Amino acid sequence: MTYDPTGHLLLTPVDREAPARVRRLRQLGFGERPDPAFDDFAHKLAEVTGAPYSMVNFIDENQQFFAGLHTPTGTHSGGAPGAAGGEVSRFMARDHGYCPHVVVRRKALVLEDVCDYPRFAGNPVVDEIGIRSYLGAPLIDRTGIALGTICVVDTEPRPWGRAGLETIKSLAAELIEQIHRREDGRI
Helix, strand or coil, X not given: CEECCCCCXXXXXXXXXXXXXXXXXHHHCCCCCCCHHHHHHHHHHHHHHCCCEEEEEEECCCEEEEEEEECCCCCECCCCCCCCCCCECCEEECCCCCHHHHHHHCCCEEECCHHHCHHHHCCXXXXXXXXXXXXXXXXXXXXXXXXXXXXXEECCCCCCHHHHHHHHHHHHHHHHHHHHHHHCCCC
């Protein structure tokens, strides 16, 4: 977290790795279009955690892209979780949500109730979308670059606990292995 020159607190962390991440995502062919394998993985995330929303999220300098997305209704286009119409966009501004924090920190993040954390309670997804809990882990590939995250969110507080933390970290490792197999031509 940092301050801008006018002294205002910036809630989204500075991401110095973004240019290298964008190059790596382009090399892998990720981050620009939905991917059925990532949608399947997002569905698995939702099943394992019991969360209504789950994502495989790649982040560039300006936005987040949900290459894998699971919603309760299965619709993915213009809206957001909890928005009228029930549709969920595959794009989100970089300053929305908690995945940019996970990517910069390079560590999993458990927020059982985002409102318990002043640093995170002011995020636009709380008021605009109604997000109340978050569980996410970074996707760090063999080059050491954090490509993005996997995450699950809910509109209700959730007691993720240590079991949730271990689960999301394990699933992130599983997806990274899948990405490596794809890159090596083994899938």
